[in-house]
Amino acid sequence: MYYIGVDVGGMSIKGGLVSKDGKIVARYTVPTNVYNKDYSISEDIRKVVEGTMAEGGVTIADVEGIGIGQPGAVDSVRGVIRYSNNIALENVPVVDELKKFFDVPIKINNDANCAALGEQVFGAGKGYNDVVFVTLGTGVGGGFIIDGKLFEGRECAGAEPGHMVIVVNGEKCNCGRKGCWEAYASVSALIRQTKAAMEKDPSSLMHEEAAKEGKVSGMTSFVAAKRGDKTAQEVVDTYIGYVGEGLINLANIFRPDVILLGGAISKEKERLTVPLQKMMDEKSFGAKFNPRVEVKIASLQNDAGILGAAALLLD
Amino acid sequence: MYYIGVDVGGMSIKGGLVSKDGKIVARYTVPTNVYNKDYSISEDIRKVVEGTMAEGGVTIADVEGIGIGQPGAVDSVRGVIRYSNNIALENVPVVDELKKFFDVPIKINNDANCAALGEQVFGAGKGYNDVVFVTLGTGVGGGFIIDGKLFEGRECAGAEPGHMVIVVNGEKCNCGRKGCWEAYASVSALIRQTKAAMEKDPSSLMHEEAAKEGKVSGMTSFVAAKRGDKTAQEVVDTYIGYVGEGLINLANIFRPDVILLGGAISKEKERLTVPLQKMMDEKSFGAKFNPRVEVKIASLQNDAGILGAAALLLD
Numbered sequence: 001m002y003y004i005g006v007d008v009g010g011m012s013i014k015g016g017l018v019s020k021d022g023k024i025v026a027r028y029t030v031p032t033n034v035y036n037k038d039y040s041i042s043e044d045i046r047k048v049v050e051g052t053m054a055e056g057g058v059t060i061a062d063v064e065g066i067g068i069g070q071p072g073a074v075d076s077v078r079g080v081i082r083y084s085n086n087i088a089l090e091n092v093p094v095v096d097e098l099k100k101f102f103d104v105p106i107k108i109n110n111d112a113n114c115a116a117l118g119e120q121v122f123g124a125g126k127g128y129n130d131v132v133f134v135t136l137g138t139g140v141g142g143g144f145i146i147d148g149k150l151f152e153g154r155e156c157a158g159a160e161p162g163h164m165v166i167v168v169n170g171e172k173c174n175c176g177r178k179g180c181w182e183a184y185a186s187v188s189a190l191i192r193q194t195k196a197a198m199e200k201d202p203s204s205l206m207h208e209e210a211a212k213e214g215k216v217s218g219m220t221s222f223v224a225a226k227r228g229d230k231t232a233q234e235v236v237d238t239y240i241g242y243v244g245e246g247l248i249n250l251a252n253i254f255r256p257d258v259i260l261l262g263g264a265i266s267k268e269k270e271r272l273t274v275p276l277q278k279m280m281d282e283k284s285f286g287a288k289f290n291p292r293v294e295v296k297i298a299s300l301q302n303d304a305g306i307l308g309a310a311a312l313l314l315d
Numbered sequence: 316m317y318y319i320g321v322d323v324g325g326m327s328i329k330g331g332l333v334s335k336d337g338k339i340v341a342r343y344t345v346p347t348n349v350y351n352k353d354y355s356i357s358e359d360i361r362k363v364v365e366g367t368m369a370e371g372g373v374t375i376a377d378v379e380g381i382g383i384g385q386p387g388a389v390d391s392v393r394g395v396i397r398y399s400n401n402i403a404l405e406n407v408p409v410v411d412e413l414k415k416f417f418d419v420p421i422k423i424n425n426d427a428n429c430a431a432l433g434e435q436v437f438g439a440g441k442g443y444n445d446v447v448f449v450t451l452g453t454g455v456g457g458g459f460i461i462d463g464k465l466f467e468g469r470e471c472a473g474a475e476p477g478h479m480v481i482v483v484n485g486e487k488c489n490c491g492r493k494g495c496w497e498a499y500a501s502v503s504a505l506i507r508q509t510k511a512a513m514e515k516d517p518s519s520l521m522h523e524e525a526a527k528e529g530k531v532s533g534m535t536s537f538v539a540a541k542r543g544d545k546t547a548q549e550v551v552d553t554y555i556g557y558v559g560e561g562l563i564n565l566a567n568i569f570r571p572d573v574i575l576l577g578g579a580i581s582k583e584k585e586r587l588t589v590p591l592q593k594m595m596d597e598k599s600f601g602a603k604f605n606p607r608v609e610v611k612i613a614s615l616q617n618d619a620g621i622l623g624a625a626a627l628l629l630d
Binding site for chain 1: 480
């Protein structure tokens with residue numbers, strides 16, 4: 001028996017046939033379309049599910065359930081995409097639409113929640129009961145596992161740690177507030193911080209690195225810092241400081257076993273976790289007498305979405 | 316049958332005999348002592364429990380359980396005061412010590428957690444499943460009820476929303492970090508903000524109000540603002556803004572049914588809740604499509620501690 005995990009993204013909808021022990025044994029992908037009244041996203045998800053089964057040489061009789069990870073606000077109880085910003089969607093009853101085609105349990109949840117669950121079931125969070133997962137990508141997303149279960153807030157509308165203000169009246173955030181963690185700890189924020197530092201220091205190696213890459217990216221400061229550039233190192237240190245402040249906030253609220261970092265920036269591994277663990281050990285509330293919170297890199301990388309969606313069936 | 320709720324504070328240890336419907340039918344209080352190896356706080360709690368029973372004319376046979384609300388870090392599973400700052404305590408196995416005297420269930424928890432639970436069981440949180448309780452007092456404390464149950468974090472060491480940084484590198488906090496919510500939204504913070512504004516504006520009515528009261532207090536700005544003082548109104552608005560930023564952070568993470576405000580400042584009632592509800596409705600994440608978070612004043616006031624401690628037996 002298998003699960004099917006579907007990872008919906010702005011560019012593509014990826015499906016995976018997942019074995020019980022968390023191996024992806026077949027894959028199928030379609031590009032993300034523009035959806036409207038006449039063509040629902042459920043139609044593309046159906047294609048992905050069928051394509052995935054065909055690739056794996058199985059039928060729906062071999063599938064125990066279908067899980068879908070979706071960016072944006074999802075009502076996981078009613079199986080509805082409440083709202084998605086990047087793919088223009090509003091109130092789409094995906095689960096009901098798919099049930100017409102597949103007579104198996106179908107679940108949908110927010111993509112960051114799925115990734116959190118995937119990490120706890122199959123990845124770096126295995127064996128931990130209380131896991132905070134934070135993704136440092138285009139935005140800052142997160143998911144919370146409390147006592148082995150996904151915590152979503154009332155009507156699945158919580159778990160938005162990226163929209164926790166860490167600098168009152170600070171940088172503008174897409175959500176309409178000012179000073180959100182996302183406006184300081186996302187890749188977009190790091191690029192902004194990098195550009196500002198480059199402007200001030202024309203001699204920084206970051207200019208050379210950006211020219212090589214053809215643009216300023218989330219890696220520019222990290223790469224130049226590795227080459228010994230002082231200004232770049234300052235950018236990296238300041239950025240990690242912002243990341244750390246948010247992580248400690250979450251530690252003080254949730255006090256989990258472990259905080260897992262995913263997303264593009266997490267590829268920097270120890271360059272992130274070493275200073276962040278130090279901050280955590282020194283500055284989290286009652287660090288001397290309270291249980292330690294570990295800071296680790298998430299392990300599922302690009303497969304977190306598919307595996308996490310499949311893990312919805314196990315929750 | 317009754318419960319006994321014990322509310323441990325820096326000045327006194329208050330006991331209450333609590334009926335099943337949340338009425339305090341008898342009370343007994345002793346002053347808080349200095350405790351050491353030879354004299355444990357359990358000894359004073361024992362006196363409070365016995366005094367409370369005597370006042371109520373009952374014996375331990377009439378008591379279903381004893382609940383204790385304790386400031387600081389409490390291991391509620393093992394029944395140990397892990398650490399308390401205001402009353403110098405470290406690793407006191409209160410529950411085991413009291414079990415020698417009382418053969419009934421005995422539970423202990425952090426005082427803000429107790430107040431949260433008390434409000435949800437007996438107070439303004441009645442009927443809600445997901446409640447965030449925030450106390451705006453000397454410090455900023457909090458408690459979280461998720462799906463009707465107290466959420467304490469791993470080993471009961473979470474639920475410290477006062478130590479969420481809202482201004483990176485901001486005002487110094489007692490916890491060692493800079494910019495914690497407590498350093499902006501506590502009574503002590505408001506007094507600091509009031510004093511700073513008074514210094515800048517010698518004509519403000521706040522000077523008159525402070526002279527009347529003999530000191531600058533958490534009420535000085537609110538009272539002067541009510542009399543039409545512009546500088547005082549600015550202090551109040553700024554303060555409420557800081558409170559609101561923290562509340563919205565918690566709404567975005569927990570998306571509860573309701574956020575309840577307790578502590579000294581909560582006596583300002585609508586002057587707090589009206590602007591805070593407006594902020595919440597405008598600025599919480601996805602306010603247009605996500606379920607609304609209500610902001611209300613907690614109702615149990617000074618009895619929250621006793622009633623919340625008693626409610627531990629019901630959790």
